Amino acid sequence: MVAVGDRLPDLPLLEVDLGAIHLSRLRQTGPVVLLFIRHANSPECGAALRLYRDSLAPGLAALDAHLVAVSPQAAEPLAAVKRRHDLDFFVASDGRHALIDAFNLGFSSPGAGPTLGTGRSVLPFAAVVVADRSGIVRFTDVRADWSTRTSPSRILQAVR
Numbered sequence: 341m342v343a344v345g346d347r348l349p350d351l352p353l354l355e356v357d358l359g360a361i362h363l364s365r366l367r368q369t370g371p372v373v374l375l376f377i378r379h380a381n382s383p384e385c386g387a388a389l390r391l392y393r394d395s396l397a398p399g400l401a402a403l404d405a406h407l408v409a410v411s412p413q414a415a416e417p418l419a420a421v422k423r424r425h426d427l428d429f430f431v432a433s434d435g436r437h438a439l440i441d442a443f444n445l446g447f448s449s450p451g452a453g454p455t456l457g458t459g460r461s462v463l464p465f466a467a468v469v470v471a472d473r474s475g476i477v478r479f480t481d482v483r484a485d486w487s488t489r490t491s492p493s494r495i496l497q498a499v500r
Contacts, residue, residue, distance in 0.1 A: 341465075342443035342480050348372065348471040349442045353410060353432035356419035361408075361432060363439075364475065370404035371478075371499050372471045376445055376464040379413040379455050380421035384486040388466075389425050396492035397429050405499045406430065412437045412446075412464065414457035440464045445482065470498045 350364040366372050375392060377385040389409060400407050407429035411418055415433040422431040435458040440446040446462040453461040468490040470479035479498030481490040 341445060341482055342467070342469055342477060344477055344480060346443075346477040348469075348475040348477060349439065350475075351438050351442065353408070353434055353439065354415050355408075355430050355432045356415045356422055358430075361430065363408075363471075366406045366408070367471060367473050367475055370406055371473060373400060373405055373407045373495060373499065374439075374467075374469040374471075375407065375409045376440065376467040376469075377409050377411045378463050378486065379411055379452075380417040381455060382486070384466075385411075386421065386425065388489050389421070389427060391489060392492065393425060393427055393429070396495055397427075399492065399496045400429075400499060403496070403499050408432055410434050410439060410464070412440060412456055412458065412460065412462055417457060435460070437462045437464075443467070443469065468495055470495065 352360045355361045409431045418431050445464045449463045466483040466486045468481045471477050
């Protein structure tokens with residue numbers, strides 16, 4: 341799995357409002373915080389998105405850091421969750437789970453394919469990855485239990 345000291349891969353993700361975004365371009369203007377979520381219909385993921393919207397996003401903006409929620413779900417349902425929760429940070433589809441695979445964060449979840457809308461059935465573990473402007477991973481927190489979350493204060497500390 342992804343570990344401190346690894347490099348952030350330069351992979352495109354499909355941001356639901358902007359189209360393709362590249363992690364290497366984001367990190368040129370500030371640290372990148374990747375928040376891996378399952379899908380738009382997950383109550384645990386919705387709760388995490390709201391928590392990070394309220395308690396993390398403002399602090400990251402003050403540090404010129406980018407928050408990116410990443411899901412293997414197709415972009416359309418993710419766009420709906422972005423609007424429903426009034427998220428002011430990036431929400432991106434990794435429909436081919438390239439980033440999830442690069443970080444070795446995925447697991448097979450038979451039956452997830454119809455929910456994801458991509459024809460695939462790989463979900464990520466609950467994870468937060470922080471990379472600095474040079475693309476070096478400085479913090480990771482990977483959890484099997486979706487009901488627990490990384491505290492916003494720990495993430496802010498890692499970005500600082």
